[in-house]
Amino acid sequence: MRHVKNPQNPYLKYSAEYVGEPPGAKLEIFEETATKKIITKNNSPDVGFEFSVNCYRGCIHACTYCFARPYHEFLGYGAGTDFETKIVVKINAPELLRNELKSARRKIDSLNFSFTTDPYLPLEATYELTRKCLEICRDFRIPVGIVTKSPLVTRDADVLSKMNATVYFSIPFLTVEKSKPFEPYVPVPEARFRAMKTLSDAGIEVGIALAPVIPSYSESDIPALLEKARENGATRAFMTLLRLPTESLREYFIERLRERIPTKADRILNQIKRERGGKLNSNEFGSRMAGKTENWQIAVKMFDLHFKKLGFKKHEMTRKTEKKVEENIEGTQQSLF
Ligand code: SF4
Numbered sequence: 125m126r127h128v129k130n131p132q133n134p135y136l137k138y139s140a141e142y143v144g145e146p147p148g149a150k151l152e153i154f155e156e157t158a159t160k161k162i163i164t165k166n167n168s169p170d171v172g173f174e175f176s177v178n179c180y181r182g183c184i185h186a187c188t189y190c191f192a193r194p195y196h197e198f199l200g201y202g203a204g205t206d207f208e209t210k211i212v213v214k215i216n217a218p219e220l221l222r223n224e225l226k227s228a229r230r231k232i233d234s235l236n237f238s239f240t241t242d243p244y245l246p247l248e249a250t251y252e253l254t255r256k257c258l259e260i261c262r263d264f265r266i267p268v269g270i271v272t273k274s275p276l277v278t279r280d281a282d283v284l285s286k287m288n289a290t291v292y293f294s295i296p297f298l299t300v301e302k303s304k305p306f307e308p309y310v311p312v313p314e315a316r317f318r319a320m321k322t323l324s325d326a327g328i329e330v331g332i333a334l335a336p337v338i339p340s341y342s343e344s345d346i347p348a349l350l351e352k353a354r355e356n357g358a359t360r361a362f363m364t365l366l367r368l369p370t371e372s373l374r375e376y377f378i379e380r381l382r383e384r385i386p387t388k389a390d391r392i393l394n395q396i397k398r399e400r401g402g403k404l405n406s407n408e409f410g411s412r413m414a415g416k417t418e419n420w421q422i423a424v425k426m427f428d429l430h431f432k433k434l435g436f437k438k439h440e441m442t443r444k445t446e447k448k449v450e451e452n453i454e455g456t457q458q459s460l461f
Pocket residue numbers: 183184185186187189190191192239240241242273
């Protein structure tokens with residue numbers, strides 16, 4: 125059982141500190157129907173998609189580097205173990221999505237499933253909310269992009285193969301040994317590659333996300349990850365550098381890093397600072413996904429070289445169509461009603 129560790133929530137006035145060993149964290153599930161909207165608009169110019177859907181908040185996969193952790197603070201929880209163990213399930217997500225798509229007056233040319241959680245965390249096996257939302261997107265003919273670390277996505281191959289879908293598997297490390305310190309509860313890399321092949325064999329477009337690259341730790345995995353992805357049917361690929369945008373995330377990341385790979389921690393942290401111009405983070409749009417050193421330039425060249433050699437296609441989160449929602453609806457009226 126993982127021990128409780130939550131950095132101070134910046135939105136709360138008071139916090140408690142444990143004296144001595146903190147207690148173990150237990151999984152808690154909160155079913156929510158109060159949500160008014162399920163489509164979120166993203167205004168960041170360098171994120172690669174405009175609209176996203178997340179049926180859950182928090183993520184049991186517990187990646188130490190996850191930039192979604194601070195979003196849990198808006199709910200009054202912590203960005204540490206709270207993010208991994210207090211999971212909010214938006215049980216009316218499919219109804220909301222259907223209603224929003226029906227009444228939308230703006231152009232929604234694609235939807236992205238991911239960003240603040242993994243759409244295929246283990247709870248999805250029983251709730252099936254992501255699946256139901258995908259069925260709605262299929263009916264409305266909305267192209268979707270999915271980023272996941274879970275082979276559970278293969279369950280939905282029947283739906284995905286009948287729509288415009290691109291599924292990216294996030295696989296930043298080649299081996300279990302390298303993955304575990306950062307991705308403690310995520311299916312092992314081999315399982316993610318097998319799932320990639322299953323979807324590709326079913327005719328679904330798949331890609332690999334080398335996201336994030338941990339400086340001075342995982343750059344050497346880049347060629348082999350791209351090769352393995354290609355062998356398993358991936359046609360698209362992208363990579364991003366580790367981002368630690370908030371103080372709470374930095375605190376949590378550093379503590380777990382020192383706890384799990386103490387001999388490598390300083391080297392990694394020093395290299396992150398070099399990549400970020402002396403700090404542990406840079407929020408500048410355009411450059412925040414990339415590093416500043418020759419080390420990063422070499423990583424980029426290595427990626428580009430193998431990307432071209434292996435024949436990957438340009439990264440797009442979704443293959444967009446120019447249809448507007450109203451047109452999507454009109455086009456599907458007959459099949460829906
Ligand atoms: S799987 Fe994705 S959303 Fe979940 S903890 Fe890891 S990076 Fe965050």
